[in-house]
Amino acid sequence: xxxxxxxxxxxxxxxxxxxxxxxxxxxxxxxxxxxxxxxxxxxxxxxxxxxxxxxxxxxxxxxxxxxxxxxxxxxxxxxxxxxxxxxxxxxxxxxxxxxxxxxxxxxxxxxxxxxxxxxxxxxxxxxx
Amino acid sequence: xxxxxxxxxxxxxxxxxxxxxxxxxxxxxxxxxxxxxxxxxxxxxxxxxxxxxxxxxxxxxxxxxxxxxxxxxxxxxxxxxxxxxxxxxxxxxxxxxxxxxxxxxxxxxxxxxxxxxxxxxxxxxxxxxxxxxxxxxxxxxxxxxxxxxxxxxxxxxxxxxxxxxxxxxxxxxxxxxxxxxxxxxxxxxxxxxxxxxxxxxxxxxxxxxxxxxxxxxxxxxxxxxxxxxxxxxxxxxxxxxxxxxxxxxx
Amino acid sequence: xxxxxxxxxxxxxxxxxxxxxxxxxxxxxxxxxxxxxxxxxxxxxxxxxxxxxxxxxxxxxxxxxxxxxxxxxxxxxxxxxxxxxxxxxxxxxxxxxxxxxxxxxxxxxxxxxxxxxxxxxxxxxxxxxx
Numbered sequence: 001x002x003x004x005x006x007x008x009x010x011x012x013x014x015x016x017x018x019x020x021x022x023x024x025x026x027x028x029x030x031x032x033x034x035x036x037x038x039x040x041x042x043x044x045x046x047x048x049x050x051x052x053x054x055x056x057x058x059x060x061x062x063x064x065x066x067x068x069x070x071x072x073x074x075x076x077x078x079x080x081x082x083x084x085x086x087x088x089x090x091x092x093x094x095x096x097x098x099x100x101x102x103x104x105x106x107x108x109x110x111x112x113x114x115x116x117x118x119x120x121x122x123x124x125x126x127x128x
Numbered sequence: 129x130x131x132x133x134x135x136x137x138x139x140x141x142x143x144x145x146x147x148x149x150x151x152x153x154x155x156x157x158x159x160x161x162x163x164x165x166x167x168x169x170x171x172x173x174x175x176x177x178x179x180x181x182x183x184x185x186x187x188x189x190x191x192x193x194x195x196x197x198x199x200x201x202x203x204x205x206x207x208x209x210x211x212x213x214x215x216x217x218x219x220x221x222x223x224x225x226x227x228x229x230x231x232x233x234x235x236x237x238x239x240x241x242x243x244x245x246x247x248x249x250x251x252x253x254x255x256x257x258x259x260x261x262x263x264x265x266x267x268x269x270x271x272x273x274x275x276x277x278x279x280x281x282x283x284x285x286x287x288x289x290x291x292x293x294x295x296x297x298x299x300x301x302x303x304x305x306x307x308x309x310x311x312x313x314x315x316x317x318x319x320x321x322x323x324x325x326x327x328x329x330x331x332x333x334x335x336x337x338x339x340x341x342x343x344x345x346x347x348x349x350x351x352x353x354x355x356x357x358x359x360x361x362x363x364x365x366x367x368x369x370x371x372x373x374x375x376x377x378x
Numbered sequence: 379x380x381x382x383x384x385x386x387x388x389x390x391x392x393x394x395x396x397x398x399x400x401x402x403x404x405x406x407x408x409x410x411x412x413x414x415x416x417x418x419x420x421x422x423x424x425x426x427x428x429x430x431x432x433x434x435x436x437x438x439x440x441x442x443x444x445x446x447x448x449x450x451x452x453x454x455x456x457x458x459x460x461x462x463x464x465x466x467x468x469x470x471x472x473x474x475x476x477x478x479x480x481x482x483x484x485x486x487x488x489x490x491x492x493x494x495x496x497x498x499x500x501x502x503x504x505x506x507x508x
Contacts, residue, residue, distance in 0.1 A: 003145075005228040006228075016200070020290065028473070034466035036419075036420060037466070040419055041500060044446060045504045047443050047446055062428035067428075069424075074417065084412075090342075091357060098271045115417075119417060119418035123421060125445055127438065336473075336476055
């Protein structure tokens with residue numbers, strides 16, 4: 001149809017609304033998590049390399065640069081979990097008859113609760 | 129602009145017969161606390177400039193005709209009060225992500241095609257004779273989809289969705305929520321028919337759950353939630369397709 | 379280019395069933411796995427293992443090595459790592475599409491999912507060797 005005006009593409013659309021920027025931050029957590037997973041497999045590989053190799057790798061992880069990298073990875077992983085479980089009521093509504101399970105209850109039962117339980121078990125295993 | 133009982137509206141103007149590019153025109157209108165942006169635009173059209181073109185009808189947030197960008201935010205102009213902007217000027221533009229027909233009026237053809245594509249009506253394998261009465265539904269069954277049936281097709285969600293702006297194939301928030309509404313309706317038997325359309329490459333999977341569609345929705349339909357639920361149903365349907373080829377089941 | 383513009387997907391023959399459903403299922407399952415496990419993994423390998431005096435480090439290292447040496451744990455780890463990697467690479471692919479590489483939607487599949495698969499195979503090989 002001639003005569004219609006088509007606005008130009010907005011390549012920097014993600015700067016236009018705070019919600020868009022929150023979206024970008026949420027999506028970017030996956031970059032840091034992917035990086036961490038590679039480091040995690042390297043840690044597992046050092047376990048396979050024997051006690052000396054594992055001890056050497058652990059010593060390397062204690063350096064400030066690796067510590068700083070893990071601070072970033074932790075923030076990204078926690079933010080991923082918070083946003084992922086935060087979306088549970090929207091993505092997986094639970095109905096009890098006519099009533100919908102309230103959002104915070106669904107988040108705790110199907111998200112934050114299992115998350116904290118799993119995390120506690122893993123951490124307990126190593127520090128016990 | 130001082131508080132002198134006036135407020136300025138900057139209106140996006142585009143007349144295809146004379147303009148090759150849009151321009152902005154400022155109008156000063158009386159400031160009235162009870163007025164919404166739509167009242168101000170109507171006042172301009174009645175008293176200053178009859179050539180300003182805009183869509184509106186019910187003035188009470190039901191018809192979904194008066195959606196525009198108000199200071200960059202997709203809004204029903206009948207529900208955007210001047211007092212929330214005064215004394216600053218109010219910039220009014222047509223909804224983004226749509227071609228502009230004239231001034232504040234956008235072309236809806238593509239949107240209508242997308243609504244049509246999800247078959248937003250009850251599909252039955254066997255249609256009962258009216259003498260057999262209505263298809264009955266319990267309040268619990270109604271609750272499964274009621275929220276998604278509140279859509280008034282105002283298209284604010286399309287203006288808030290970055291994927292709509294970039295991906296032509298993407299059906300968009302309102303159409304997908306409506307498709308999901310019928311898939312969740314206990315009286316409906318058309319899910320696999322609808323899924324044929326929704327499961328194609330970017331029709332639904334283009335959604336990356338930015339979530340702003342649900343933020344701007346004036347009827348709290350939560351299209352973002354509907355789409356995530358539809359994706360989960362779609363994935364089930366997809367895997368079922370390997371076990372049970374189409375036509376054999378359902 | 380816009381909601382009102384193109385022909386839209388309505389008409390024509392039956393739409394092609396897309397593999398996107400498969401990638402989305404991996405993405406979705408991986409999102410759950412990553413959310414449940416990865417924060418705790420980071421705490422363990424990033425902070426609990428390397429921090430502390432030698433005796434504590436040795437004790438924790440032994441507990442960690444013991445855990446990852448068990449077959450059920452290895453299988454679970456492989457599942458978590460693989461799904462989480464596909465989750466991340468799916469998100470990265472769609473992020474690239476959203477910021478302007480949409481026309482390479484198909485071409486991006488190989489590097490993104492290929493990287494996830496390669497890293498998963500590497501993880502499987504590493505876990506096998508423990």
